[in-house]
Amino acid sequence: MFDSKMLTSFVIKSSLSKYSNMKVGGNATYLLAPQNVSDLSSIIQKAKAQNLKILPVGGGSNILFGNVGNRVIILDAYLPEFFQVDNKIVTVSSNMKISSIIDKAMQYELGGLEFIFGIPAHIGGAIHMNAGAFEKCIFDYLYWLEYIDLKGKITKIDRKDLEFGYRTTSIEGFIVKAAFKMDKKTKEKILADKEDIISKRFERHPYDYPSLGSTFKNPKGKFAGQLIEECGLKRLQIGDAQISEKHANFIINKGSARFNDVAELIRIIQKTVKEQKGIELELEIKVIN
Ligand SMILES: Cc1cc2nc3c(=O)[nH]c(=O)nc-3n(C[C@H](O)[C@H](O)[C@H](O)COP(=O)(O)OP(=O)(O)OC[C@H]3O[C@@H](n4cnc5c(N)ncnc54)[C@H](O)[C@@H]3O)c2cc1C
Structure with a gap:
């Protein structure tokens, strides 16, 4: 069992349906919401010590919850958010919504990720899934990422050292931070591309x-x-x-x-x-x- 103090600090008593975009799901034994990276790391270490599998949850836009058993479900939603720009490099926390990264980057006339505008995802989940659309994928822009491995250790890794494919990556652990090499792009062009993408999505998807x-x-x-x-x-x-x-x-x-x-x-x-x-x-x- 988890240390009871740790549980009371982070446990959320709520149906999993709230955390899946499908609005399906029951209760979980361990539904945890760490509020900083160091607590996240201790949760992962404890899960490992007790042989419990972890499941990171971002936007929940690709997860169907059934009987989750003893899995330790960890929400990114309560971790601190950050967004930083250095020349064409945009560094973000993994729990940022894709739409808000695109909108914030636009203020610096930086673009590129518009092809996934409208996906109700967080950037960590989108990286884990190597989300893509319109013949582009998120790895086209990824520069490096930081994740907590299954032993609880924070590791930084370059894109070139990661394996990825069609909706798949080699990352095992919890992504906490990522940097993207963006394109210089005018606000007008970003707005026009966003509008174009969203109208195509609304036309094709329910x-x-x-x-x-x-x-x-x-x-x-x-x-x-x-x-x-x-x-x-x-x-x-x-x-x-x-x-x-x-x-x-x-x-x-x-x-x-x-x-x-x-x-x-x-x-x-x-x-x-x-x-x-x-x-x-x-x-x-x-x-x-
Ligand atoms: C209306 C709609 C449209 C969509 N359109 C597209 C599309 O065009 N292209 C596309 O590729 N997908 C699309 N999707 C699917 C989905 O949005 C993507 O797969 C997205 O990348 C999932 O991100 P998320 O944050 O919601 O991840 P979640 O659903 O929370 O998790 C998905 C997977 O990633 C893992 N994960 C989540 N966060 C982290 C983290 N921080 N570290 C490590 N692993 C993590 C989870 O454990 C899980 O295995 C769409 C979904 C919807 C509902």
Whole structure:
């Protein structure tokens, strides 16, 4: 068990549904909210000593919570925020929202990350997932990052020493800080690009309901959404979870969807696409169960 003093300092008694953009989730034994990096490091060390897995949570825009067992769920939301500019290098705390980094950098006429404008994510989660869109990814701009490894030690690492791929990275631990090499760009151009990106997102994605974005990765040369649509699965609903009519790779919560409803839709999609198309769809979202 965790040291009870440590628990009372950081524990949050709240449903996990509050911390997932899908608004699905029950209770966790350990839902912790450290308020500084040194407390975060001690939590990670204690978890390691007790063989408990940790789960960092940023914006929760890619996590589906099921039965989380004894996992130590750690929110970044209460860590201190910071934003610093030095020439074209922007250094931020991992818990900053993507939109606010883009808006703040714009004041210095620095841009580049606009392609992910509108994603309800924190930058730490976006780095962990190597978030991307419109043929760009966050690693195109990452310079270095600092993370707390699974032993609780703070480590700084350059982008060139990290492995990353399509929605995947080699980082094991809790990212706390990151630096980006931005492009010099006028405010007018940044504003225009933001507007363009957001209108494309609203046109293609179901922003009017809770979701986790694309449920599956696109298989090589194909689009998961198109495959799901061609299998006739659009609008399929289980409980309050539904395959979006607007974009078949999005599962939306139409009210009070439960974990099992979403999990069942995922199972049906994978089975049907395999049977009809011979393709195994790989999850992009993180299912914690
Ligand atoms: C409407 C909508 C649109 C979206 N569009 C896109 C898109 O265009 N492109 C795209 O790539 N994704 C998209 N997504 C998915 C999602 O926003 C991204 O995967 C995003 O990068 C997740 O960031 P987050 O902070 O919400 O991470 P979370 O959901 O909190 O976590 C995701 C993963 O990252 C880990 N993690 C979180 N914080 C940290 C940290 N500080 N250190 C280490 N690991 C951490 C978590 O443990 C988990 O494994 C979309 C989602 C929604 C809801």
